[in-house]
Amino acid sequence: VGNRDDSNLYINMKLKAAAEIGISANHIKLPNTATEADVLKCIASLNGDPAVHGFIVQLPLDSDKPINTEKITNAVAPEKDVDGLSSINAGKLSRGDLGDCFIPCTPKGCMELIRQTGIQVAGKRAVVVGRSKIVGAPMHDLLLWNHATVTTCHSKTSTLAEEVGKADILVVAAGKAEMVKGEWIKPGAIVIDCGINHVPDSTKASGKRVVGDVAYTTAKEKASYITPVPGGVGPMTVAMLMQSTVESAQRFLEKFQPGKWNIQYNHLTLKMPVPSDIEISQSCIPKPIDQVAREVGLLPDEVELYGQTKAKVHLSALKRLKNQPDGKYVVVTGITPTPLGEGKSTTTVGLVQALGAHLHQNVFACVRQPSQGPTFGIKGGAAGGGYCQITPMEEFNLHLTGDIHAITAANNLVAAAVDARIFHELTQTDQALYNRLVPSVNGVRKFSDIQIRRLQKLGINKTDPTALTKEEVNLFVRLDIDPGTITWQRVLDTNDRFLRKITIGQSPTEKGFSRMAQFDITVSSEIMAVLALSDGLDDMKKRLGRMVVASSKRGEPVTTDDLGVTGALAVLMRDAVKPNLMQTLEGTPVFVHAGPFANIAHGNSSVLADKIALKLVGKEGFVVTEAGFGADIGMEKFFNIKCRYSGLRPHVVVLVATVRALKMHGGGPAVTAGVPLPKEYMEENLQLLARGCSNLNKQIQNARMFGVPVVVAVNAFKTDTKAELALVVQLAKEAGAFDAVECTHWAEGGKGAVALAQAVQRASQAPSNFRFLYNVELPVVDKIRLIAQQIYGASDIELLPEAQEKVILYTKQGFGNLPICMAKTHLSLSHDPEQKGAPTGFILPIRDIRASVGAGFLYPLVGTMSTMPGLPTRPCFYDIDLDPVSGEVNGLF
Numbered sequence: 001v002g003n004r005d006d007s008n009l010y011i012n013m014k015l016k017a018a019a020e021i022g023i024s025a026n027h028i029k030l031p032n033t034a035t036e037a038d039v040l041k042c043i044a045s046l047n048g049d050p051a052v053h054g055f056i057v058q059l060p061l062d063s064d065k066p067i068n069t070e071k072i073t074n075a076v077a078p079e080k081d082v083d084g085l086s087s088i089n090a091g092k093l094s095r096g097d098l099g100d101c102f103i104p105c106t107p108k109g110c111m112e113l114i115r116q117t118g119i120q121v122a123g124k125r126a127v128v129v130g131r132s133k134i135v136g137a138p139m140h141d142l143l144l145w146n147h148a149t150v151t152t153c154h155s156k157t158s159t160l161a162e163e164v165g166k167a168d169i170l171v172v173a174a175g176k177a178e179m180v181k182g183e184w185i186k187p188g189a190i191v192i193d194c195g196i197n198h199v200p201d202s203t204k205a206s207g208k209r210v211v212g213d214v215a216y217t218t219a220k221e222k223a224s225y226i227t228p229v230p231g232g233v234g235p236m237t238v239a240m241l242m243q244s245t246v247e248s249a250q251r252f253l254e255k256f257q258p259g260k261w262n263i264q265y266n267h268l269t270l271k272m273p274v275p276s277d278i279e280i281s282q283s284c285i286p287k288p289i290d291q292v293a294r295e296v297g298l299l300p301d302e303v304e305l306y307g308q309t310k311a312k313v314h315l316s317a318l319k320r321l322k323n324q325p326d327g328k329y330v331v332v333t334g335i336t337p338t339p340l341g342e343g344k345s346t347t348t349v350g351l352v353q354a355l356g357a358h359l360h361q362n363v364f365a366c367v368r369q370p371s372q373g374p375t376f377g378i379k380g381g382a383a384g385g386g387y388c389q390i391t392p393m394e395e396f397n398l399h400l401t402g403d404i405h406a407i408t409a410a411n412n413l414v415a416a417a418v419d420a421r422i423f424h425e426l427t428q429t430d431q432a433l434y435n436r437l438v439p440s441v442n443g444v445r446k447f448s449d450i451q452i453r454r455l456q457k458l459g460i461n462k463t464d465p466t467a468l469t470k471e472e473v474n475l476f477v478r479l480d481i482d483p484g485t486i487t488w489q490r491v492l493d494t495n496d497r498f499l500r501k502i503t504i505g506q507s508p509t510e511k512g513f514s515r516m517a518q519f520d521i522t523v524s525s526e527i528m529a530v531l532a533l534s535d536g537l538d539d540m541k542k543r544l545g546r547m548v549v550a551s552s553k554r555g556e557p558v559t560t561d562d563l564g565v566t567g568a569l570a571v572l573m574r575d576a577v578k579p580n581l582m583q584t585l586e587g588t589p590v591f592v593h594a595g596p597f598a599n600i601a602h603g604n605s606s607v608l609a610d611k612i613a614l615k616l617v618g619k620e621g622f623v624v625t626e627a628g629f630g631a632d633i634g635m636e637k638f639f640n641i642k643c644r645y646s647g648l649r650p651h652v653v654v655l656v657a658t659v660r661a662l663k664m665h666g667g668g669p670a671v672t673a674g675v676p677l678p679k680e681y682m683e684e685n686l687q688l689l690a691r692g693c694s695n696l697n698k699q700i701q702n703a704r705m706f707g708v709p710v711v712v713a714v715n716a717f718k719t720d721t722k723a724e725l726a727l728v729v730q731l732a733k734e735a736g737a738f739d740a741v742e743c744t745h746w747a748e749g750g751k752g753a754v755a756l757a758q759a760v761q762r763a764s765q766a767p768s769n770f771r772f773l774y775n776v777e778l779p780v781v782d783k784i785r786l787i788a789q790q791i792y793g794a795s796d797i798e799l800l801p802e803a804q805e806k807v808i809l810y811t812k813q814g815f816g817n818l819p820i821c822m823a824k825t826h827l828s829l830s831h832d833p834e835q836k837g838a839p840t841g842f843i844l845p846i847r848d849i850r851a852s853v854g855a856g857f858l859y860p861l862v863g864t865m866s867t868m869p870g871l872p873t874r875p876c877f878y879d880i881d882l883d884p885v886s887g888e889v890n891g892l893f
Contacts (some may be wrong), residue, residue: 002032002062003041011058017238023245035240036067040075047077048301050320053249054082057242059134079251082244083109085134086350093138096145102244107139109236110171110192111146116192117225121848122147127163129153129180129213130173134780135194139171161182175828180217191219191226194233250505256297259324259618262453263295265357266587268749274386278892281383284585293581296364297618304578306401307769309392312578313591313612315536321576321615323666327362328764329614329648330624332713333635333703334656335695335838336784337826338664339671340681343715343746347656348626349388349584350745351713354757355622356588357750360760362621363588364613365390368595368605368628369404369580370397371523372768373495373869375892376877386746388753389744390582390590394889400592402443403531403576404493404522410544410572411525415490417563419504422481423513430470431648433477438465450564451476457562479562480552483515487850488549489867493522498871511766527569529855531576533645535608540577541570547854557813557853579609586750589613598628600823600867601852602637602861607646614648622764624654629826631655639706640773641857650763653703653710654756655737657696658687659720665836666692684721693728697735698829698838702737702791707769711759712740713786738763776817783820784846784860792829801858806849810858815851824862831862 011027018025026048029037039061046055057076061067066735070087078088084102103111114121126148130136136152141618143150153163155174164170164184170191172180177197187192195213204259212229220226227233254260263523266284274280289311293303299320304312332351334342348365367390370382390396399405424433438445445465447455452463458475460470460782468476499519506514522528526547534540544567548557576771579593580602591609604627613623627634634652643650660681664671666688669678680688696712703710712732714725725742732740735838740761744752774786781799788794799807827833830842848861879891 001030001034001058003029004060004062007058007062008050012185014056014238014241015044017242018245021242023242030063032063032755033065034063034067035065035409036071039063039067039072042077043072047075047080050252050299050301052080053252054245056083057085065469072696078102080248082241082248084244085864090133090138093141093145094144096141098142098145102248103142103240104134104138104231105244106135106173106194106237108240108244109233110135110139110194111142111234112240113192113225113227113233114169114190118143119190119224121169121879125150125166126150127153127167128171128172128173129160129164130171130175130176130194132173133304135171135173135819139173141844143169143171163237174213174702176213177211178213180214180219180560182215182220185219185222187222188224188627189222189540191223192233193227193229195229196234197264208262232725241892248693256584256662259327259362259621261297261355261362264291264587266385266585268746270387272747274747277383277389278387278393278890280390280585281388281391282888284391286391286583287587289581289583292587292589294584296362296497298581298616308579309582310395311369311581312401312575313581314476314578315608315612318536318608318612318615321612323620324615325816326333326614326648327619327623328651329610330543330622330651330654330760330764331629331638331640332624332626332656333690333699333701334629334631335661336632336665336829338661338836340658340660340664340677342656342658342661343385344626345382346384346386346655346746347654347713347715347756349384349390349590350743350750350753351752351756351760352588352590352622352624353388353584354745354753355585355624355760357586358754359757361760362369362617363380363449364617364621364623365584365588365590365604366592366609366613366623366625367592369400369592369604370595371399371404371521372493372763373521373523376871376880377869377875378496378872384584384882387585387749388745389585390592391630392688394892396592398889398893401575401580403580403593404528404595406572406576407527407531408491408493408524410569410677411488411491411527414547414549414563414565414569415488415574416484417560417565418488419513419515421563422483423510423824425478427511427515428567430474430477432808434473436470437477448564448577448704450561450566454562470736480554480557481550481558485551486515486517486549488547489518491520491522491525495869495871495875497868500700500866500868500870518868521869523595524597524600525775526572527599527851528594529596530853531573532596532602532604532606533642534577534606535611535646535857537570537574540573542855543854544569544573545854548851551809555809555812557815560854560870577608579606579610579612591614596855597867598634598637599826599865600821600850600861602641602821602857603628603634603636604642607642607648609864610646610648622760624875630829631702632829633822633824633826634717635703636773636791639770639822641821642777643770644772644819645856649768649770650708651768652738652760653708653762654713655696655699655703655710655732656713656715657728657732658715658717660690661718662691662696662728662821663688665838666690667836668692668825677733682719684724686723686727689724689727690731693731693735694838695829695836696732698793700732700735700737705773705790706773708769709738709763709766710736711763712737713743713753713756713758714740716742716744738766770818774820776819779822780811780816780849780858784822787820787822793838793840793842794830795841797844797846799846802848803846806851810849810851815853815858818851818853819857821852821857822858822862823865 084104173194193212201209402755
């Protein structure tokens with residue numbers, strides 16, 4: 001602060017020393033008008049910068065504003081206080097915690113000089129003259145904890161000469177020229193002179209010379225060792241500053257070494273019978289989320305807190321960790337779902353709790369964010385269940401950090417832009433459109449960056465708006481959208497059946513332009529799929545720009561980039577791209593990020609969350625993610641779409657099954673919500689169970705088709721018999737599973753999934769010869785056929801006329817090489833939800849094919865897909881309430 005000559009001299013000495021040994025050092029200059037707040041702001045920035053391992057505040061502070069020096073020195077983070085001047089470092093030194101603090105550089109240099117003499121400090125009588133916070137006081141503590149008998153003298157000491165004469169080791173830092181006389185010094189003493197004083201000297205050009213606090217000429221005759229001034233302690237002080245900076249960098253690397261976690265797990269107090277999910281969640285006190293972040297090796301500036309229990313993680317973490325090895329990658333999937341439930345989410349959480357809290361492995365769960373629609377509708381929450389939950393479940397199931405709301409805003413901005421563009425093109429001439437799209441501002445017309453991109457796409461290589469011909473203006477201003485080809489719908493994160501088909505544009509201000517449209521639920525938006533598959537902000541922006549919203553009347557795709565909205569979408573999504581950090585009931589970390597549909601999209605959490613987690617857990621750690629629906633849908637898309645784009649290779653598949661669900665696949669009776677289960681599901685029935693294991697067998701084969709070992713997790717219910725559980729385990733192993741394990745984690749937390757976790761550990765060591773099912777270069781029809789025959793068991797496919805037209809259209813538009821994302825019922829391997837087990841020999845009808853070009857896949861429609869759920873007669877919201885006294889949410893499940 002300021003521009004003192006002496007301070008600049010000292011700083012330049014330190015910069016020169018740093019450069020000589022390869023330390024990157026910078027001088028941050030603040031003017032002498034800097035306020036205390038200015039200095040504190042600068043210090044806060046340095047404290048939070050992971051690239052800075054240490055810094056000093058050069059004293060004195062040369063400002064014409066009042067600044068509290070002690071407040072400034074104490075603002076420096078203790079772990080970066082390489083000058084050792086903060087109260088925390090001083091306190092640790094005074095207590096003798098020498099290995100856990102930074103020692104002020106001058107005393108540290110003095111101590112090193114004493115050590116270099118070879119004389120033992122322990123047992124010697126030491127005298128320190130001076131008691132400043134920078135030299136005297138810490139020198140006293142340092143000598144004391146090196147086992148010397150120490151006396152501190154100062155300006156009020158009446159017997160100074162007598163005390164000095166007793167010293168075997170004398171350190172002088174009084175700031176008074178030649179105050180200590182040579183005759184005072186004990187013969188053979190070690191003398192360390194820290195003083196720097198100027199005295200008149202007519203022989204010098206400057207008229208003065210530098211002397212220390214000790215009369216050097218006479219003192220050197222009696223001392224065994226003595227430091228000169230200048231050239232003694234000064235260079236050592238600089239050297240010790242360099243040493244402390246190196247020590248700080250070493251401590252930083254040890255503390256934030258990926259794969260080296262020191263994590264505190266939460267102990268569960270289990271109750272029987274198991275309480276409701278929200279009761280369990282609210283009975284467990286989560287760790288502060290910033291603690292979780294520190295435990296897994298995230299830096300303070302990489303974490304953006306949203307209250308005490310959730311946080312955003314910046315993508316800078318991935319850049320910092322890019323050279324670290326990835327951990328083991330595990331995907332949790334299931335048999336074909338039934339209304340009885342299989343417990344994939346519960347198993348995902350149970351497995352990470354077992355690996356972390358019980359087997360002490362570094363482990364991350366990466367899961368999708370649930371839609372609020374089902375939370376208030378019929379399904380309820382999606383945080384897991386029993387003693388295997390992501391907590392707090394009410395935060396998880398409701399707004400979280402607003403990602404879904406951001407997607408809603410971005411999606412609807414595109415929808416508004418589509419209809420507004422059609423309206424304006426219908427009601428204006430080419431020149432009027434051009435004048436409004438490229439307005440004159442202060443007499444200057446200029447294309448925006450996104451308009452330049454459109455011109456380049458059209459083959460118009462001009463940047464001067466006045467240089468376009470009439471034909472070029474027409475091409476530029478006319479997207480010429482065919483309303484009948486619009487595929488982009490408005491979205492809402494609420495189950496609302498009455499928005500499934502609507503008419504828009506009925507106001508007189510729209511001049512008769514109206515059309516049929518619809519609302520989808522937000523998580524079905526292509527922007528959600530884009531978020532899930534992006535590997536960075538730049539990639540997300542490019543994908544957002546490639547999204548196709550319609551075709552022109554010439555049959556050409558119209559993109560969001562053509563609409564000019566890409567940059568605005570990126571702005572709306574700039575926070576949503578950061579993964580959300582939460583935790584399980586037992587304190588293991590969780591990333592909650594993205595939640596695309598598992599039918600018209602790929603049904604997996606984000607690539608970014610997986611990539612960051614794989615770096616954080618280290619080479620021997622585990623990342624467990626979950627794929628939506630059964631293995632034929634979510635897992636197949638995880639492999640063929642997510643892994644294709646991410647470049648990540650999985651080590652293990654965990655396939656979840658239950659005895660009850662397998663009985664339904666064996667031909668068990670239908671179940672009705674609110675009605676007691678039929679006896680077939682409550683009593684032992686090995687024959688029915690064995691028939692149903694055909695579905696388990698097929699899904700094991702599906703996983704092995706990709707070359708990845710499979711571990712079957714059998715979620716046990718109290719009505720399951722030992723014989724039934726043993727039969728599932730036996731048949732799973734016979735079908736080719738690496739292992740099959742009975743699990744009780746719903747009732748016991750991670751403890752009930754320890755055997756599963758151990759099986760996963762063993763499987764992760766087995767060879768994983770991962771491969772894709774198809775080459776994207778194959779024709780669209782061939783890729784669809786391969787999935788239908790190999791994964792579903794179909795004998796062939798049948799493309800209906802509309803689907804045939806789309807194959808031709810998308811191939812012509814250049815989208816034929818995209819992966820395939822089948823939109824099929826999740827309730828059967830076939831297209832018929834009533835067909836349980838493992839049906840074969842059926843023809844799979846392809847009704848239509850649509851394109852999510854930004855996300856990067858084509859999705860064939862097998863049957864009718866509902867993209868806007870409705871509310872049942874008695875929705876979940878009847879039971880959801882807020883306690884006005886405690887502020888707690890009640891009724892979520």
